[in-house]
Amino acid sequence: MVTIKINGKTIKAEKGTSVLEVARANGIHIPTLCYNDALKPYGACRLCIVEIRKNGKTSIETSCTYPIEEGLKVVTDSRRILEGRKMVVELLLARCPDVKSMRKLAKEYGIKDIPPEMKKESDECILCGQCVLACNEVVKAGAIQFAGKGMNKIVDSPFHKPAEDCIACGSCVFICPTGVVKKNDLGLTLSSSPEGQKPTFPKREITNWQVEHKLRECKKCGNPFAPEPHLEKVKQEQNLPSEFFNICQSCRQYPVIDEDKCLGCGGCMENCPMGALEFDDKGGYDKKAHVYTQNCTACHSCELICPVQAIS
Amino acid sequence: MVDIPDNKEQWKNNSQSMFETILQEVPEGMRDVFRGKLMEILKQKSKGGAIEENHVMEVVQEIVPEPFKSNILKAFSLIGGVDMNKVAEIIEKFPGGQETLIPILHAIQAQFGYVPSESLLMVSQKKSTFLSTLYRLVTSYQAFRTEPPSKYTVTACNGSGCHVRGGGMILKELENRISGKGTQITLEKVRCLGCCDISPALIINGQVYSGSEAQAKISELLNK
């Protein structure tokens, strides 16, 4: 544990934690755009900048990447910082004037208009890198990446052709702060098609990467629920019975254990791929199976293996 | 040059070039017959959708006898002018992980004059790297070209010393003369060629020239 000061407030935290995480844990607000706690901090947007004073020297750093150490003094709202942040927002607004979240941010910083001398563009991507990092480091599909550099930097699929490695999981769509990455889920309804042509199967388009994949339909309720390649990828990586991949999230049910019938044989536990079942120790010889739903994926393996059908 | 006839079928990637390559192995008199027969088989394979490269490959593997088969497979590797065997050889020379990617790209460009997209596919497979990662490398680093270079290359020094000595004006003139006319000249701008005494310096097809001499040489090339 080390002791630091943020805006004069003394705080103790683990050495190496980022200034941003420490600030947030202590109710101090630092704005961010490209930060996501599921991803490795990139430090691209420059909105989370703070003044760091160490060994008598002051420097301006991004709080999302800077690791704390003993004696650090942090200032999150000096005039220099606020003016720096304001310019960052102005620059982003000039790049993406039609993006709602940018206009909202501009309002927060008291920016009424883009300075007239600035070049106005009509981009929608702020190059925060979240879609790229999510695809490459979390999902590990590697379908998209940055291409080009400097003013020509964009996010793209290889050769600007349909992204062959895309599994249509939609992570890039969900994580995007401006909404520029778009998807289109097309179901099996006839009336909703604009051209009057009916799609032969339900599919998901990830518009930006020119990708479309079939959506698998739930065996129980018939609704399309996940793209085929996404399901295939998870199947290859996780040890789950294949039935799991045919049932949608809503139809998956958690096991209910009939304690009267339960023998305490432990067969369900051995068969559970997620380790979600354990003995509930009621003392003595009376052991019963208990489900921990945070680990359970509702794969029904335990239901199938129970010798006395105590699980439903 | 293989003549590709007009037809209504859907061909994906190089499948049509590959198909025509097969027909080149067939004696001319028999070509039409074979064309018809092979097209039927291909249509069956593609089940009404676009004909893919692997469909054509399957036809070769399953139906075509030796020695035609080997000739055709060899010709396939040269489609697009890229000898994929050469690419494989290059990759072999650099055992290791991600740190070998840039040296491999340099070696591929040294061999072919640019980095063909097919070669990136092979590198991504053999080095277990995402294709998107390789695409980023070739588009972000200035050294790499993804298109074949023109017949003549003019490398103009865009360094500070040459700029001060009139290089800026010369570059502008060159850009106007060379660009957009379907000329066979690629203009490359680089920083400091190290020939500061003859600035502004230009390299035309490997030979170094100074400003005014270069203009004359370029006129010569443009008139070719």
Added chain:
Amino acid sequence: MEIKKVSDLEKIRKEGMNLICSPMTRITVGTATCGLAKGAGKIFEALKYEVKKQKVKADVVTVGCNGLCYAEPIVEVIRSGRPRITYGNVSIERVRELVKSIRTGRLLNDLVLMRRDREKSPVGTGFIQYTQGKLPKAFAGITEYRRLGFFKNQMKLISKNAGTISPEKIEEYIAMAGYTALAKALTKMSPEAVVKEVTASKIRGRGGAGYPTGAKWQACRMANGDKKYVVCNGSEGDPEIGMHRSFLESDPHSIIEGIIIAGYAVGAQEGYIYVNDRYLLAMERMESAIKQAEDLNLLGDNIMDSGFSFSLQVKRGGGAYICGEETALLNALEGSFGEPQSRPPYPAQKGLFGKPTVVNNLETLANIPLIILKGGKWFSGIGTRLSTGTKIIALSGNIAQTCWVEVPLGMKIKDIIDIFGKGIAKGKKIKAFQTGGPSGGILPARLLNLKLDYEQLCRAGSLLGSGGLLVMDEDTNMLDMAKFFTDFFADESCGKCTSCREGVKQLQYILLSIIEGQGTEGHISLMKRIAAAMADTSACALGKTAAVPIISVMKHFPREIKGRLIKKGA
């Protein structure tokens, strides 16, 4: 043979000296890129042909660049017992005559630049004596090189070999006391002692930041890691200079020796030399130099029987100025696109492949052997109190004589331009100059008395940086220069951080508006705001200094900008 002890080195030294100061005539041709651009390659071939044809007993040898770029192609003739003669601006038509003159003893007087009777031997206090006995009359009229202003005012320490030795022969490097520093370090000093010596020299990184090298090495020495690396930064992406290239083509072994010593000091066993992707000849010469060193056991396992092993590889860059920034460079070595990474952690703790790494500029490493040989205290006496040692300065632009020189830090910029560059070309007046590359801003002529010093230049809004000195005459349009440098940063920005990528784009746009006559005071105040934000919030030095060109022009040449603005109410 393998060098196992210092006496083995001595044997090879004698062989090398026999080549440099040979009983047979030696003809050298400067074949670094600058010479080759002016036809030195063809002259080399022609000389070989003529020597054979005219049956002259002479060795035609390729050497590097001696700094006299304005006089390339340079050919030197060293006849046994005679002064070393330097011919400049040699054209291919004169080659036959030149070779003939070796037989007849006559000189090509119109091409002679200087003569060398002797030069100080790098070993001990002796001299390499070219002229034996009395000086023949024919040579008396030729100036001895130590009396030429060009050489008298330099302090050629790291560049002493360039132009004298063949970069292709390790024996010649060894003849000039090469690898004796390595022998001393490995056999007589502990790694800690080596770091101490470098710290005592007070040498600072020659790349731009000017960080004390000793402190960097110490930090890496103390870092924990099962493996450590030394990386030589030879990326040289600055648009006004090619000195890394020149060094690698002229004297590659000095870099190798410096890197091995660095490895020994910090505890690294692997080194990489990262080279600008276009420097093909430089990479070739370096790779062959590495092979020669390996053959002599000066690289590889158990160097000189000391127990220390070190391996070295050349790595070709992908072509990006941003890869000169050390964290981006390490990224590039790892096979990614070079984008600067946040620090801490610093490379000395967590660098290449996550291991402790020292990244040093090529010129910094070239200084290491002599710091070890002559001591850190001796080195700290050169230059100024805080900026010790020498610096290679390359003059270009509207200078009368393009050249490069090695001068002690603290020398006045005006003196460098007058003594070595012989002032401005075509008799014009100097208007502005730039030191250290585009990040150094454009300074007015009235600041010419500034000294070559890290602190002084920094205070003036410039920096020592790469060592390029760009000179601009009275006809230069400052707005055009500001645009040129801003365009450079726009081309080279990696695009990661908003401040730099969007900021430099807007600066370009504003500059264009001003150039096209659409600029207003509003443009100026916006430009200042953007510049301040870029300097404060960018992730690396490129973004932080990308606005310096235009800001320096606004500060020092305000009329050139204000004069183009639309007046209020107009």
